[in-house]
Amino acid sequence: MTEMWDVAVVGAGPAGAAAALRVLRLDPAARVLLVDAATFPRDKTCGDGIAAGVFDLLAALGLPDLARLGAAVPRLHVRSPWGAVVDRSCARPNRVVPRAVLDHALVSACLERGARVRRQRVRRIEVRRDHVVLDGDTAARTVVGADGANSVVRRSLGVPSRPRSTAVAVRGYTTQDPVVPDALHIAFAEGRRPAYAWSFPLAGGGANVGYGIFDGTAPTSRDELLAGLATHLPGQDLDPATVRGHRLPLSTGARAQPDGRVLLAGDAAALVNPLTGEGIFDAVASGVLAGQAALCGAAAGAVHRAALRRCFGRHHRHTAALSRLMRSPRFVHAAVLAAARDQRVFDTVVEVGLERGTAAPRVLAAIGAAFVGPARGVAPRPRRHRPLEPATT
Numbered sequence: 454m455t456e457m458w459d460v461a462v463v464g465a466g467p468a469g470a471a472a473a474l475r476v477l478r479l480d481p482a483a484r485v486l487l488v489d490a491a492t493f494p495r496d497k498t499c500g501d502g503i504a505a506g507v508f509d510l511l512a513a514l515g516l517p518d519l520a521r522l523g524a525a526v527p528r529l530h531v532r533s534p535w536g537a538v539v540d541r542s543c544a545r546p547n548r549v550v551p552r553a554v555l556d557h558a559l560v561s562a563c564l565e566r567g568a569r570v571r572r573q574r575v576r577r578i579e580v581r582r583d584h585v586v587l588d589g590d591t592a593a594r595t596v597v598g599a600d601g602a603n604s605v606v607r608r609s610l611g612v613p614s615r616p617r618s619t620a621v622a623v624r625g626y627t628t629q630d631p632v633v634p635d636a637l638h639i640a641f642a643e644g645r646r647p648a649y650a651w652s653f654p655l656a657g658g659g660a661n662v663g664y665g666i667f668d669g670t671a672p673t674s675r676d677e678l679l680a681g682l683a684t685h686l687p688g689q690d691l692d693p694a695t696v697r698g699h700r701l702p703l704s705t706g707a708r709a710q711p712d713g714r715v716l717l718a719g720d721a722a723a724l725v726n727p728l729t730g731e732g733i734f735d736a737v738a739s740g741v742l743a744g745q746a747a748l749c750g751a752a753a754g755a756v757h758r759a760a761l762r763r764c765f766g767r768h769h770r771h772t773a774a775l776s777r778l779m780r781s782p783r784f785v786h787a788a789v790l791a792a793a794r795d796q797r798v799f800d801t802v803v804e805v806g807l808e809r810g811t812a813a814p815r816v817l818a819a820i821g822a823a824f825v826g827p828a829r830g831v832a833p834r835p836r837r838h839r840p841l842e843p844a845t846t
């Protein structure tokens with residue numbers, strides 16, 4: 454055993470970087486090790502849509518300038534499974550920043566503030582009475598597991614993953630114009646499994662384009678995802694080298710944070726929004742909480758669990774209920790109609806889908822009215838899309 458770190462963070466994505474930055478903000482002299490299997494800059498399979506609230510969290514961590522990494526995208530343009538459209542300006546603009554850029558900036562900030570960054574794929578975690586050992590040779594008082602959807606740290610704690618609560622999505626980059634300029638474009642699919650295609654404009658031209666299916670009730674193949682993309686956003690000429698799929702552990706899944714010296718954050722803690730697949734806000738927010746708890750020694754796990762519950766508990770209850778309703782294309786259609794009719798409904802839906810908002814009764818009533826009422830102001834219901842083929846793998 455070589456040296457004893459105060460905090461070791463496994464995974465240097467947004468959750469891990471936020472945890473390291475929070476520790477160093479609370480105690481600039483803390484000895485923080487940030488370990489990642491990759492060398493930065495590195496790509497991460499993602500839509501690159503960064504919610505406005507992420508930049509607030511990063512500013513509070515002492516990084517007020519990161520919004521400059523991506524141009525503001527003022528509008529959200531959403532098409533329901535039955536063809537209704539809402540196209541409105543968001544209360545605050547979201548941004549599109551390739552993860553190769555955002556995550557590199559975060560890791561650089563960690564280095565500047567005194568974290569040590571090491572390339573290493575962690576395979577083994579042993580919890581001892583007063584410290585934790587990584588791979589037999591690195592010891593830390595506490596460990597933050599921020600190692601993403603396939604977290605080794607999560608598995609080492611015996612926290613089960615719940616396949617039914619896992620989304621899967623594929624994304625690629627195109628140099629073609631985005632489907633809707635200046636807007637995050639989302640096109641919901643019609644079918645029994647909630648799914649949508651997206652086209653997010655990149656600063657300097659081109660778009661991040663993808664398709665995700667938001668339940669794991671049946672295995673989903675890459676071909677099925679690409680077919681869904683072709684159906685809902687036809688004609689996208691993707692750079693084949695950038696077409697990749699990945700899992701998203703949704704917050705409707707098992708989210709256990711045991712007592713003790715090992716903490717989970719971000720995808721490792723299964724925090725992705727089940728309505729939208731947004732996970733970066735949750736990653737940074739939970740990373741901040743993990744960084745705070747990491748200085749609490751043996752009490753860290755209990756402190757972190759309580760903080761996660763206070764921060765996300767209500768939001769998760771609301772999104773879990775809404776995700777069940779989203780299995781109905783008619784509900785999604787009604788939500789789009791209600792948001793198109795009323796800016797306040799739109800703003801709430803954005804907060805619930807992209808940050809940690811909750812659905813006020815007034816908003817549910819507006820969606821309910823759209824659900825039962827005539828589809829005012831909407832073209833006749835368009836032709837139904839052919840249902841997705843059953844999964845092959």
Ligand SMILES: Cc1cc2nc3c(=O)[nH]c(=O)nc-3n(C[C@H](O)[C@H](O)[C@H](O)COP(=O)(O)OP(=O)(O)OC[C@H]3O[C@@H](n4cnc5c(N)ncnc54)[C@H](O)[C@@H]3O)c2cc1C
Pocket residue numbers: 463464465466467468469488489490491497498499500501502503504573574575576599600601602603604605622623624663698699700701718719720721725730731732733734736
């Ligand atoms: C196709 C797709 C599109 C998405 N689009 C969006 C979007 O537009 N907006 C949004 O907010 N969210 C989106 N998400 C979700 C978002 O990508 C994740 O929620 C987010 O990256 C979680 O951050 P994280 O820091 O927890 O994990 P990650 O970003 O996955 O980082 C984990 C890090 O851990 C490292 N690591 C893994 N295993 C080990 C190990 N054993 N040892 C050491 N290091 C390890 C990895 O190299 C990686 O750097 C999307 C996800 C997918 C799959």
